[in-house]
Structures are given as C-alpha cells and as structure tokens.
Amino acid sequence: RKEVEQDPGPFNVPEGATVAFNCTYSNSASQSFFWYRQDCRKEPKLLMSVYSSGNEDGRFTAQLNRASQYISLLIRDSKLSDSATYLCVVIPYNTDKLIFGTGTRLQVFP
Amino acid sequence: NAGVMQNPRHLVRRRGQEARLRCSPMKGHSHVYWYRQLPEEGLKFMVYLQKENIIDESGMPKERFSAEFPKEGPSILRIQQVVRGDSAAYFCASCSMSTATNTGELFFGEGSRLTVL
Numbered sequence: 001r002k003e004v005e006q007d008p009g010p011f012n013v014p015e016g017a018t019v020a021f022n023c024t025y026s027n028s029a030s031q032s033f034f035w036y037r038q039d040c041r042k043e044p045k046l047l048m049s050v051y052s053s054g055n056e057d058g059r060f061t062a063q064l065n066r067a068s069q070y071i072s073l074l075i076r077d078s079k080l081s082d083s084a085t086y087l088c089v090v091i092p093y094n095t096d097k098l099i100f101g102t103g104t105r106l107q108v109f110p
Numbered sequence: 111n112a113g114v115m116q117n118p119r120h121l122v123r124r125r126g127q128e129a130r131l132r133c134s135p136m137k138g139h140s141h142v143y144w145y146r147q148l149p150e151e152g153l154k155f156m157v158y159l160q161k162e163n164i165i166d167e168s169g170m171p172k173e174r175f176s177a178e179f180p181k182e183g184p185s186i187l188r189i190q191q192v193v194r195g196d197s198a199a200y201f202c203a204s205c206s207m208s209t210a211t212n213t214g215e216l217f218f219g220e221g222s223r224l225t226v227l
Contacts, residue, residue: 008150034214043201043218044153087152089214097166098143098216102152 001026004090004101012107017078021104023071023088032091033064035073037084038103044087047073078108112137114204115184116219124227129189129196131222135204141165142185143203143216144177153201159185192226199223 006023013019025033033050049055050062050071061074071088088101115134123129135142141160145153155169159179170177174192179185189196200223203216 004152006152032214043220044216045218046213046215049214091214095166096141096158097155097168098214099155100145100153 002102003027003099004088006088006101006104008102008104010105010107012109013078015078015080015108015110017108018074018076019078019106020072020074021086021088021106023073023101023104025069025071025088025090025099027090027092028066028069029093030090031093033062033071034089034091034098035060035062035071036087036089036100038087039084044100047086075106078106080108080110082106083108114202114217114219116200116202116222118222119220120223120225122225122227123192125193126191129192129224129226131187131189131200131202131224132184133187133202133204133219134184135202136217139204139206139217141205142179143205144185144187145201145203147199147201147221149198156187189224192224194226197224197226 004025035047036044037047038044048057050064052064055062059076063072085103085105087103090099143158144156147153157170157177158166174190176188199221201221203218
C-alpha cells in the first residue's frame with residue numbers, strides 16, 4: 001500500500017464549480033500535512049497547510065481527519081488558473097521527510 | 111535570482127554513461143532534498159542532506175546513485191551507468207534548518223530532465 005494515495009483524476013469542472021479532492025495516508029504516526037500545487041512541467045509549490053481544525057485561504061479549504069487518516073482540499077468558485085495537479089504531502093513523526101502523493105489533476109474549463 | 115538553481119535543465123545520456131545533476135539551494139538554506147518524478151507519477155523522495163552530511167537516504171537506490179552536499183559548492187546527484195529506467199525529472203528542493211517540518215515549505219528548483227537513450 002502506498003504511503004500517500006490520491007485519485008489521479010483528471011477532474012474536469014466548469015468555471016465557478018466547487019471541487020473537492022481527498023488524500024489518504026497509511027502511517028498513523030504522521031505529524032504534518034500539506035497541499036502543494038504543480039503546474040504542467042513546473043516545480044511544485046506549497047499551497048497550504050492542513051490542520052485538524054481546518055484551514056481556509058480564500059477559495060481554498062483544507063481539512064484533516066486523523067481518525068480516518070485522510071486529508072481533503074476544497075476549491076470553491078473554480079477559476080481557469082486553478083488548473084494544475086494538486087499534491088498531498090505528509091511528514092511522518094521524527095523525520096523531516098516530505099512524502100508526496102501522486103497528485104490529482106484538475107482541469108477547469110470555460 | 112535567489113531561488114533554487116538546478117543544472118543542467120535537460121541532460122541526454124546513453125546507457126552506461128554517468129549523469130551529474132547539480133543543485134544550488136536558496137541563499138541561507140542549509141538543507142537539500144532530492145526527488146525523482148517519473149511521467150504521470152508523483153514525487154519520490156530520494157535523499158535529504160545538509161552540508162557535508164547525509165541525513166536520510168532511504169529513498170536512494172542501493173546501486174549507481176549517490177548524493178553529496180559539500181561544504182562549498184552545490185549539491186550533486188550522481189547516477190553511474192545510467193539505464194533507460196533512470197529517465198525522469200529530478201527535482202531539488204531546499205529549506206533552512208527544520209523549516210520543512212514546521213511550515214512544510216520546500217523551495218523547489220525547476221528540475222533537471224534526464225533522458226537516457
């Protein structure tokens with residue numbers, strides 16, 4: 001079983017739609033969680049952190065469910081510029097190793 | 111540009127040759143990560159280094175791959191006797207001490223794309 005699993009997609013949504021991605025992780029002893037964004041043939045960039053209490057940044061909301069070992073990302077009012085691959089990231093306890101999921105591809109169309 | 115610099119951006123090698131990929135971290139960053147990304151796949155952790163020290167190399171293949179981060183100069187990822195399966199994008203990322211676990215933010219270079227013929 002992969003350490004971090006994501007639905008690869010693609011998720012094809014119209015502008016203005018709300019879309020949600022989930023990510024599951026296998027190591028219950030994980031300390032930190034993040035979402036990264038990667039544009040086609042570009043480097044990944046940090047999008048936001050994920051907390052149990054939830055984290056909202058504009059149109060983006062991230063949530064952590066430790067009991068079920070999953071992380072979610074919700075994007076409201078999708079823009080064309082949101083088209084990218086979204087990578088779920090987990091850091092196990094006592095390491096500085098960032099474990100990336102394979103990513104979920106989002107395509108927003110007009 | 112004070113960002114993470116990787117070179118070469120593109121490298122073509124024949125089977126059996128050596129590939130050397132270089133990474134200069136952001137100014138002030140003392141830690142470097144190397145990741146490999148195959149087409150349609152996610153980033154696979156390879157190695158985590160600080161100056162003159164390998165902290166975690168659990169993702170490095172046992173043979174042909176090595177990494178270093180000397181006191182002076184860039185970090186080097188070296189692949190000896192390359193095979194077709196080594197074709198991938200190799201990303202380097204840097205951070206200052208322990209910021210990865212605190213903020214989750216790694217600053218990535220644009221990657222080095224290795225093609226093995």
